Amino acid sequence: MNPWLFVAAAYAVTLGGAALLAVVSYLAMKRAER
Amino acid sequence: MAGAVSSHWPIGHKSGVTTGSNSPNHHSTVPSLHALANPARFLKIARPLTPVLFWAGIVLIALGCWAGLTQTPPDYLQGETVRILYIHVPAAWLGMGGWSGIALSSIALLVWRHPLAAVAARAIALPGAVFAALCLVTGSIWGRPTWGTWWQWDGRLTSMLLLFFVYCAYIALARADADRGGDGRVPALFGLAGTVLLPIIRYSVVWWNTLHQGPSIGLTQSTINRAILWPLPIMLAGFSFLFAGIVLMRMRALLATAKAEARMRRMARV
Numbered sequence: 001m002n003p004w005l006f007v008a009a010a011y012a013v014t015l016g017g018a019a020l021l022a023v024v025s026y027l028a029m030k031r032a033e034r
Numbered sequence: 035m036a037g038a039v040s041s042h043w044p045i046g047h048k049s050g051v052t053t054g055s056n057s058p059n060h061h062s063t064v065p066s067l068h069a070l071a072n073p074a075r076f077l078k079i080a081r082p083l084t085p086v087l088f089w090a091g092i093v094l095i096a097l098g099c100w101a102g103l104t105q106t107p108p109d110y111l112q113g114e115t116v117r118i119l120y121i122h123v124p125a126a127w128l129g130m131g132g133w134s135g136i137a138l139s140s141i142a143l144l145v146w147r148h149p150l151a152a153v154a155a156r157a158i159a160l161p162g163a164v165f166a167a168l169c170l171v172t173g174s175i176w177g178r179p180t181w182g183t184w185w186q187w188d189g190r191l192t193s194m195l196l197l198f199f200v201y202c203a204y205i206a207l208a209r210a211d212a213d214r215g216g217d218g219r220v221p222a223l224f225g226l227a228g229t230v231l232l233p234i235i236r237y238s239v240v241w242w243n244t245l246h247q248g249p250s251i252g253l254t255q256s257t258i259n260r261a262i263l264w265p266l267p268i269m270l271a272g273f274s275f276l277f278a279g280i281v282l283m284r285m286r287a288l289l290a291t292a293k294a295e296a297r298m299r300r301m302a303r304v
Binding site (some may be wrong): 001003004006007009010011013014015017018021022025026028029031032033 | 088095099103113114115117118121122125160161164167168171172175176178179272276279280283284286287289291292294
């Protein structure tokens with residue numbers, strides 16, 4: 001069991017989830033303030 | 035996002051000065067709160083603050099990732115998987131911290147009728163739910179190589195899962211309340227009631243036998259070696275700044291939507 005696979009998966013999920021949340025929130029803000 | 039804010043918020047007027055029970059004089063005992071009660075004044079601060087918080091968060095998270103993935107030694111027992119600590123703990127911190135923010139906003143709404151409190155609570159709910167979910171997912175990924183299982187119905191994991199469901203219920207309740215033109219008191223009461231989960235999550239590893247480790251990080255000391263621990267405050271600060279930036283974005287979106295709806299209503303009356 002390669003531990004780096006689990007580390008990479010955890011970081012990808014967290015950073016991807018946070019990035020998606022930030023992008024969705026930014027677009028919603030821009031759309032609403034237009 | 036449409037219909038996100040109750041039509042009762044006094045944000046559509048030209049002067050930007052709140053009136054009646056929301057006037058600053060009415061809140062003379064809470065100057066720090068009523069200073070931001072005016073949405074126009076709040077937006078004046080929030081607009082420049084949003085990119086500052088966002089980019090400070092991105093820089094600190096990048097620094098923390100670099101430090102956590104390359105500059106710390108592997109744990110003698112867990113090996114390289116200990117590096118999941120640097121994202122799992124901030125996710126748990128923000129999942130629980132988000133609900134604390136909802137509870138404080140609920141108090142501000144119920145006690146002082148603060149006009150931005152319901153907006154703040156609604157803006158916090160989705161990011162809080164996302165970070166609670168990220169805490170569960172990263173914990174599950176960490177559990178597989180460490181405990182030999184993806185999931186265990188023990189006190190810590192189950193109470194955190196409950197918090198995620200409570201977030202989902204709050205989001206649905208707050209949206210329904212805003213859609214029917216409610217004053218936000220029902221979601222606020224729910225937000226206060228949900229705080230009962232926070233001490234349960236915190237002390238679940240003390241009260242019950244669980245696979246999850248006991249409390250290892252306190253305010254003044256930690257059982258984790260400093261050589262491993264030091265990137266964690268960087269990641270905690272980075273994710274907290276990012277979270278705050280996202281909450282401000284969502285508050286601005288909710289306020290702009292409510293303002294547009296108020297304008298539409300005025301035009302329909304003319």
